[in-house]
Amino acid sequence: MLPENNSQGAASDPRAAPVTERLAAWSVRHRALTLVGWLSLVVVALLSGIVLDGENQRSTDPGESGRAQTAMNAQNTFDPLRENVLVQAKDPGSAPFATNEGLRRATEDLVTTLTGSGAVADVRSPLAGNEQERISADGLSGLVGFSIAGGEKEVRPNFETAVAQVDAVAARHPSVRLALSGDLSLSSVVDKAIREDVKKSEFLSLPMTLVILLIVFGALVAASVPLLLAGTSVAATFGFLSVVDDFTPINSATTVITLLIGMAVGVDYSLFFLRRQREERANGLSVDDAIRVSARTSGHVVVVSGVTVVLCVSGLLFTGLDNFRGLAISTAFVVGLAVLGAVTVLPALLSLLGDKVDRGRIPWLGKRRTAAENSRFWTATARVVTRRPALWGGLATALLILLTLPALGMRLQDPTPAESLPGSLPTIDAAVRTQEAFPGVVYPATVVLTAENGGPVDSPALRSAIDDLGRRIGETGGVLNKPIAVASVDQAVVVRVPLSGAGRDPRADAALAKLRTEVLPATVGRVDGVEFAVSGRTANARDFADQVIERMPLVFGFVLLAAFVLLLLAFRSVAVSLVSIALNLLSIGAAYGVLTWIFQDGHFASLLGFTPYGGVVGWLPMFMFVLLLGLSMDYHIFILSRIRERRAEGAVAAIVRGTGTSAGVVSSAAVIMVGVFSVFITLSAIEYKMMGVGMAVAVLIDATLVRGVLLPAFLALLGERLWRPGRKPVAPQRVPELSSPNA
Numbered sequence: 001m002l003p004e005n006n007s008q009g010a011a012s013d014p015r016a017a018p019v020t021e022r023l024a025a026w027s028v029r030h031r032a033l034t035l036v037g038w039l040s041l042v043v044v045a046l047l048s049g050i051v052l053d054g055e056n057q058r059s060t061d062p063g064e065s066g067r068a069q070t071a072m073n074a075q076n077t078f079d080p081l082r083e084n085v086l087v088q089a090k091d092p093g094s095a096p097f098a099t100n101e102g103l104r105r106a107t108e109d110l111v112t113t114l115t116g117s118g119a120v121a122d123v124r125s126p127l128a129g130n131e132q133e134r135i136s137a138d139g140l141s142g143l144v145g146f147s148i149a150g151g152e153k154e155v156r157p158n159f160e161t162a163v164a165q166v167d168a169v170a171a172r173h174p175s176v177r178l179a180l181s182g183d184l185s186l187s188s189v190v191d192k193a194i195r196e197d198v199k200k201s202e203f204l205s206l207p208m209t210l211v212i213l214l215i216v217f218g219a220l221v222a223a224s225v226p227l228l229l230a231g232t233s234v235a236a237t238f239g240f241l242s243v244v245d246d247f248t249p250i251n252s253a254t255t256v257i258t259l260l261i262g263m264a265v266g267v268d269y270s271l272f273f274l275r276r277q278r279e280e281r282a283n284g285l286s287v288d289d290a291i292r293v294s295a296r297t298s299g300h301v302v303v304v305s306g307v308t309v310v311l312c313v314s315g316l317l318f319t320g321l322d323n324f325r326g327l328a329i330s331t332a333f334v335v336g337l338a339v340l341g342a343v344t345v346l347p348a349l350l351s352l353l354g355d356k357v358d359r360g361r362i363p364w365l366g367k368r369r370t371a372a373e374n375s376r377f378w379t380a381t382a383r384v385v386t387r388r389p390a391l392w393g394g395l396a397t398a399l400l401i402l403l404t405l406p407a408l409g410m411r412l413q414d415p416t417p418a419e420s421l422p423g424s425l426p427t428i429d430a431a432v433r434t435q436e437a438f439p440g441v442v443y444p445a446t447v448v449l450t451a452e453n454g455g456p457v458d459s460p461a462l463r464s465a466i467d468d469l470g471r472r473i474g475e476t477g478g479v480l481n482k483p484i485a486v487a488s489v490d491q492a493v494v495v496r497v498p499l500s501g502a503g504r505d506p507r508a509d510a511a512l513a514k515l516r517t518e519v520l521p522a523t524v525g526r527v528d529g530v531e532f533a534v535s536g537r538t539a540n541a542r543d544f545a546d547q548v549i550e551r552m553p554l555v556f557g558f559v560l561l562a563a564f565v566l567l568l569l570a571f572r573s574v575a576v577s578l579v580s581i582a583l584n585l586l587s588i589g590a591a592y593g594v595l596t597w598i599f600q601d602g603h604f605a606s607l608l609g610f611t612p613y614g615g616v617v618g619w620l621p622m623f624m625f626v627l628l629l630g631l632s633m634d635y636h637i638f639i640l641s642r643i644r645e646r647r648a649e650g651a652v653a654a655i656v657r658g659t660g661t662s663a664g665v666v667s668s669a670a671v672i673m674v675g676v677f678s679v680f681i682t683l684s685a686i687e688y689k690m691m692g693v694g695m696a697v698a699v700l701i702d703a704t705l706v707r708g709v710l711l712p713a714f715l716a717l718l719g720e721r722l723w724r725p726g727r728k729p730v731a732p733q734r735v736p737e738l739s740s741p742n743a
Contacts, residue, residue, distance in 0.1 A: 020299035021299070024347035027347045031348040039232075045238075045240050049239035049241070052243045061540050061544070062544055064534055065533075068534060072494075075489050075492050077490045081148045082147050083146055087141060088176070089103060090176065094140075098139060105173070110169045113168065114166075119159070119161035120146040120148060124145040126144065131483065133482035143438050147487070179426075186427060189421065189428065190420075193684045197685065198256050198259070200679075201679050205679050208676075217274070218361055221360050226266070226271055229266055233338045241333065251323055258333075264631075264677065266341070270346055272301060272302055273347075274294075295347060299347075301638050302342045304637055306339035308563060311566065313327075313328050315328075315555045315559040315626050318554045320547065321548070375661075376660075379657070382712045389712070396705055396709040396710045400590045401589075403589075404590050406600075407592035410595075411616065414615075418431040418503075419502070435503070438481070439478070440497075444497055445497045445538060449492060450492045459527075465530075466495060468523045469497075470482065472519050472522065476514065479499075479500050480497055480515060499515070504542075504615075563584075563630075583636070583702075583706050584632050587705075587706050591694050592621060595690060595693060595694040617687045620690055631673070634669065639659060642657075642659075643659070656712075670699055670703030681693060
């Protein structure tokens, strides 16, 4: 339960003080031990990530894709990585491929060069008599296909050799476009983009946060303290995750998300505590007494908020998806460490610094930012709202519902690499051109054929069924396409089937369903003792989305129940819990609507630097829900605790004063959150841009419209019924060594 603003009990009996106050008091008495212990924890985490770092755990796809992946993992060899080279004339008015001598000479040169390099195998040419499907339907393009030769260690060098050979052939035929795309080339460009995004997020988030903190505190030392704690929390988290990755998959995207979430919550939690401590110092308390008051109030809010975030994010575990499990673990680590630092290390550091925390003051800001002042704007806003709460609450609710409406048409669809990354990248441009000329070749379905008894599956009967599969594909009217590729992988056989559509759109989903439910059962499914499972980019995304949708009610139910119980324990009020959750749902819904309107409908595409593909990333709405419900509770818990401190002044007066006194901290925290999440918008992948816009909009709405209008309106409508029955409000008493009624 959050403590009331009456500290006499704590003053007379230290054992009656909240745990956060006792922790802070211990940390202040043992400053050296606390600070050395924290640094040791960070060092141990980083060293464990180096010393204990083993082989990273690979994630398993859900559904039928996962069965195909498991079957392939059981083989002693791997499915060769395939690449395609699109052969086109750069001049759009050139002759068709069949009669264009320039294109044919370039193709011959390419096939000869690749074959002689020793780096590739299974080279397929559109010039071969039985490869007519390697000439595009419009007759203007040809497609050379090959697989990367060698074992696991030779794949990367052989791929680089093949790339160099393609570039050399392209230089010899300047009028011909040779565009390379495929398994390894696309995964390489995605990995490179993620690495660059990680660097960019680090480069932007730290200085931007420091600038905001300088404006908030007006002093260099005070601004550096939250940044130091957040940075060490993130560093320790990365060290621990290097060990966790040996048991649970932690993908590269999780690294970016963990960094920015860690910076946001770490700085916010320190901000809550530090601002309260500075206010208490301005009210005349000593350094250590101000720290104890801050620990009892803001420290307790930080703990409740952190536990709420961790519990909400743990709802992702119910999805049963490896990527979500890794994301939940990483978020729990970084939030838990941020909370631990805020209630132990921060008090010790503030006690050590004393008044030196205000050193390095910024001209025009330093003196003003140290003083404890009410926000005139938010105090006036709360006063206006509480006079006519039904009117203002109704208008604000209507506005949020209006913003939510576009979300009713939200379509969950993961982007392909060509849709995710900028088209200016050569590999992405090649993939787009190849997909246009040969639909489905870039993102084929991968059919894994295995024997029921576990032995070799290849047989004349199976090969005959595969030939029949090829014929039936030609009869689907373009729903399924050619050329198909067949490869023996140890005891399994793998068939790649191009699908219509753009890889992850409704046409591709329909083609996948036809392949799984009609074509395969009528061909290879008729061979005795043969099992099949379909994977690939389209199948993976479809199976992932299906499982997300299936588990969504369970996840949402758990998160809402957990948030309700925690708020009930904190405030002992059913009304407070229900109002807080309802307001958070309104802000999340509005964020969903804005997200859909911008990215799915394509507004502000040029400004934000993306190309709309008609959907929203499949994992994002669920992730936003669990994280935002946890993060936005920070503001509600903080504001409500300030309001409850002033209950003796009367319901309306407490709402107005509590809103005004909390405005500075909440506004500062929201600016930091919005700033950090806005870093996502500057990254290259559209998934990050979506998350940045969605999270920033939700926090902005929550810290302005919800905090300033809806929350005061609902509290005013409920009045004293808001708090648990039978509990008399206690007038705040001034205890010089511990408390400040004006904080």
